[in-house]
Amino acid sequence: MHILVHMTETREHALTSEQLATFIHTNPVVVRRTIAGLRDAGIVTSARGHGGGWQLGRAPEKISLAEISAALGETLLPFSNEPESPGCLVEQAVIAALDDFRIEAERLLAEKLSRITLADLAADFRRRYELIGVTSHAV
Amino acid sequence: MHILVHMTETREHALTSEQLATFIHTNPVVVRRTIAGLRDAGIVTSARGHGGGWQLGRAPEKISLAEISAALGETLLPFSNEPESPGCLVEQAVIAALDDFRIEAERLLAEKLSRITLADLAADFRRRYELIGVTSHAV
DNA sequence: GTTTCATGTAACTTACTTAGTTACGAATCT
DNA sequence: AGATTCGTAACTAAGTAAGTTACATGAAAC
Numbered sequence: 001m002h003i004l005v006h007m008t009e010t011r012e013h014a015l016t017s018e019q020l021a022t023f024i025h026t027n028p029v030v031v032r033r034t035i036a037g038l039r040d041a042g043i044v045t046s047a048r049g050h051g052g053g054w055q056l057g058r059a060p061e062k063i064s065l066a067e068i069s070a071a072l073g074e075t076l077l078p079f080s081n082e083p084e085s086p087g088c089l090v091e092q093a094v095i096a097a098l099d100d101f102r103i104e105a106e107r108l109l110a111e112k113l114s115r116i117t118l119a120d121l122a123a124d125f126r127r128r129y130e131l132i133g134v135t136s137h138a139v
Numbered sequence: 140m141h142i143l144v145h146m147t148e149t150r151e152h153a154l155t156s157e158q159l160a161t162f163i164h165t166n167p168v169v170v171r172r173t174i175a176g177l178r179d180a181g182i183v184t185s186a187r188g189h190g191g192g193w194q195l196g197r198a199p200e201k202i203s204l205a206e207i208s209a210a211l212g213e214t215l216l217p218f219s220n221e222p223e224s225p226g227c228l229v230e231q232a233v234i235a236a237l238d239d240f241r242i243e244a245e246r247l248l249a250e251k252l253s254r255i256t257l258a259d260l261a262a263d264f265r266r267r268y269e270l271i272g273v274t275s276h277a278v
Numbered sequence: 279g280t281t282t283c284a285t286g287t288a289a290c291t292t293a294c295t296t297a298g299t300t301a302c303g304a305a306t307c308t
Numbered sequence: 309a310g311a312t313t314c315g316t317a318a319c320t321a322a323g324t325a326a327g328t329t330a331c332a333t334g335a336a337a338c
Contacts (some may be wrong), residue, residue, distance in 0.1 A: 191335070
């Protein structure tokens with residue numbers, strides 16, 4: 001998200017993984033590796049060579065957090081429905097009973113995340129930015 | 140959950156961590172360590188010495204998944220709101236914007252989990268158990 | 279009261295996952 | 309051609325969780 005807001009703020013030109021890595025205090029390769037999924041989903045585009053780098057693939061109003069989450073392969077809930085003891089009825093019952101919950105919960109979370117766009121986050125940032133001033137903008 | 144359903148099915152007597160560990164193919168110490176939180180929350184009770192072991196602390200109808208989740212120290216969502224670059228306005232904006240989502244999502248999940256009780260899971264198990272028969276009940 | 283059984287917990291080992299790093303090929307612009 | 313930047317493989321380091329061993333503590337049985 002941090003990186004994406006930066007990319008929203010500088011839509012006119014591409015940012016290199018080197019620059020993006022600096023923003024979040026990490027390594028260019030980690031950045032490339034992490035946002036590769038975003039590229040595959042069309043959320044960002046990457047260009048090689050001189051003047052290359054990363055840019056938003058479409059308007060930030062059209063990029064929802066649900067898409068970002070999915071593109072990064074994130075799970076919405078911190079538990080899975082993979083059986084660990086196949087054939088155990090207790091486990092099957094637990095998984096089945098929780099599955100209704102899981103499905104509805106994931107639907108709800110996805111629905112909520114799909115209503116928040118990158119533009120919303122960027123607007124929120126801009127508000128704070130103009131309030132506090134450029135000098136405080138560390139990183 | 141697996142362990143708790145077993146304990147629901149054998150409310151009359153205590154189960155040792157040894158037995159519980161067998162159910163989920165793990166180690167007695169791991170079991171004790173894991174469900175220590177459940178004991179502290181009163182969801183289960185433990186007794187030392189001869190004939191000791193673990194039992195439900197109260198009726199399974201009065202034990203909700205929300206309580207279990209909280210007692211185990213589980214998080215309901217797979218991301219945190221801890222700032223990693225304190226002072227960065229971008230990060231602050233992202234966290235603030237997501238916080239509304241997080242708070243409502245957690246409230247929703249907790250609400251849903253509080254409506255599912257251990258008795259519900261056990262009843263589901265019992266249905267399957269009677270349907271398929273005792274011979275299939277591996278572990 | 280001693281023996282047996284079971285939890286409570288510390289300490290250590292092992293396995294796994296993720297982040298970080300180095301290296302280099304491929305693509306692109308000047 | 310040379311400089312730049314992504315793409316990706318391969319390796320290292322760090323952090324986390326599970327598994328294991330060991331032993332003290334407490335409780336029941338005899």
